[in-house]
Amino acid sequence: MAPIPEAPGISETATDNNFSNDEARDKSRVTIVGSGNWGSVAAKLIASNTLKLTAFHDEVRMWVYEETLPSGEKLTDVINKTNENVKYLPGIKLGKNVVADPDIENAVKEANMLVFVTPHQFMEGICKRLVGKIKADVEAISLIKGMEVKPEGPCMISSLISQQLGVNCCVLMGANIANEIAVEKFSEATIGYRENRVTAEKWVQLFYTPYFSVTAVQDVEGVELCGTLKNVVALGAGFVDGLEMGNNTKAAIMRLGLIEMKAFCKLLFSSVKDSTFFESCGVADLITTCLGGRNRKVAEAFAKNGGNRSFDELEAEMLQGQKLQGVSTAREVYEVLSHRGWLQLFPLLATVHEISIGRLPPSAIVNYNEPKAVRGSNKL
Ligand SMILES: NC(=O)C1=CN([C@@H]2O[C@H](COP(=O)(O)OP(=O)(O)OC[C@H]3O[C@@H](n4cnc5c(N)ncnc54)[C@H](O)[C@@H]3O)[C@@H](O)[C@H]2O)C=CC1
Numbered sequence: 001m002a003p004i005p006e007a008p009g010i011s012e013t014a015t016d017n018n019f020s021n022d023e024a025r026d027k028s029r030v031t032i033v034g035s036g037n038w039g040s041v042a043a044k045l046i047a048s049n050t051l052k053l054t055a056f057h058d059e060v061r062m063w064v065y066e067e068t069l070p071s072g073e074k075l076t077d078v079i080n081k082t083n084e085n086v087k088y089l090p091g092i093k094l095g096k097n098v099v100a101d102p103d104i105e106n107a108v109k110e111a112n113m114l115v116f117v118t119p120h121q122f123m124e125g126i127c128k129r130l131v132g133k134i135k136a137d138v139e140a141i142s143l144i145k146g147m148e149v150k151p152e153g154p155c156m157i158s159s160l161i162s163q164q165l166g167v168n169c170c171v172l173m174g175a176n177i178a179n180e181i182a183v184e185k186f187s188e189a190t191i192g193y194r195e196n197r198v199t200a201e202k203w204v205q206l207f208y209t210p211y212f213s214v215t216a217v218q219d220v221e222g223v224e225l226c227g228t229l230k231n232v233v234a235l236g237a238g239f240v241d242g243l244e245m246g247n248n249t250k251a252a253i254m255r256l257g258l259i260e261m262k263a264f265c266k267l268l269f270s271s272v273k274d275s276t277f278f279e280s281c282g283v284a285d286l287i288t289t290c291l292g293g294r295n296r297k298v299a300e301a302f303a304k305n306g307g308n309r310s311f312d313e314l315e316a317e318m319l320q321g322q323k324l325q326g327v328s329t330a331r332e333v334y335e336v337l338s339h340r341g342w343l344q345l346f347p348l349l350a351t352v353h354e355i356s357i358g359r360l361p362p363s364a365i366v367n368y369n370e371p372k373a374v375r376g377s378n379k380l
């Protein structure tokens with residue numbers, strides 16, 4: 001699939017004030033559900049484009065899971081006063097057209113386009129709260145890296161959104177460490193869409209900037225599973241760093257991880273395309289997360305402490321409210337592997353989970369005496 005031409009209409013510069021009532025009614029309203037580190041950067045990207053593009057209302061609403069700051073002020077009030085998310089993205093102006101809203105129902109009720117970007121463990125509850133509260137023809141996109149495991153099998157977050165809310169849901173994943181994009185360092189991203197290319201093009205328009213290059217591919221499952229699984233491999237990379245095993249070992253983990261990611265994707269969804277692994281959502285996200293992500297960082301500390309301090313404890317201490325996705329994803333992937341009798345086929349993904357729950361020591365990430373991981377992964 002050829003990339004969609006870069007951000008059609010990106011140079012248009014009209015604002016809401018230039019339009020008649022009819023034209024204003026045709027414009028899409030965007031709401032972001034989530035306001036963490038990546039959620040806030042997504043707000044900045046989108047808000048810079050809604051000001052420029054005639055297809056969108058200027059205002060971008062951002063639902064904030066309300067909390068009280070040490071100063072005693074509400075986070076939402078501070079964001080609206082300073083135009084900064086002082087807790088999750090300090091020092092970065094979001095754009096004056098971003099409005100923080102602690103009331104989720106109010107935040108979504110006028111939206112035509114919903115951008116979901118919360119840690120994946122909160123999405124089931126959020127979807128339940130949104131049933132019957134959104135417009136009938138809403139388009140959604142998920143930036144969330146993770147999945148749920150139900151008795152009937154794994155459920156990707158985009159499917160959860162589609163099923164619970166009855167909406168079409170694209171995904172956007174990629175080598176996107178939020179703090180780097182926040183300071184406008186160049187990154188690429190991949191949008192996965194199911195059938196509607198026109199909608200995918202609208203999402204490309206909404207996100208694209210000269211420093212954020214977005215390509216759309218027709219492979220929702222492949223894009224979303226790559227973004228989800230690389231967080232598990234990144235824990236493995238972090239264990240290697242914590243044990244000071246060096247770059248060659250880390251490269252081996254990334255290579256074996258990519259093989260298992262691809263095999264897992266294809267076993268779950270035969271439609272997943274080989275080419276997706278070469279998009280930003282595939283190999284590039286794997287590399288950046290294994291080099292500079294939060295999952296890597298906390299896993300490094302876990303291994304340095306010999307597995308004696310839990311991930312929950314380290315997450316709370318090191319991330320100040322930001323959330324890891326890899327540990328719960330490793331558990332969810334492990335559940336799928338055990339349930340389907342695939343544990344032997346995915347030694348790296350399985351071992352990461354067993355280390356993270358303390359069943360194996362961090363050094364098991366490369367078990368030289370019993371090189372099962374290497375043999376098993378190469379068979380896939
Ligand atoms: N930060 C990054 O560099 C990137 C993150 N992502 C993905 O984006 C998703 C969201 O991550 P971030 O925006 O970084 O979030 P984060 O980890 O920075 O922040 C945690 C967020 O969860 C909220 N929260 C806490 N308790 C909650 C509850 N009970 N219900 C609802 N929300 C609650 C907090 O208010 C905060 O907004 C994740 O799936 C992550 O993997 C994807 C690409 C890059």
Ligand SMILES: O=C(CO)COP(=O)(O)O
Pocket residue numbers: 145174175176177178231234285288289292293294295296324325
């Ligand atoms: O998904 C990410 C980069 O694309 C961020 O990964 P971490 O959550 O490990 O920081």
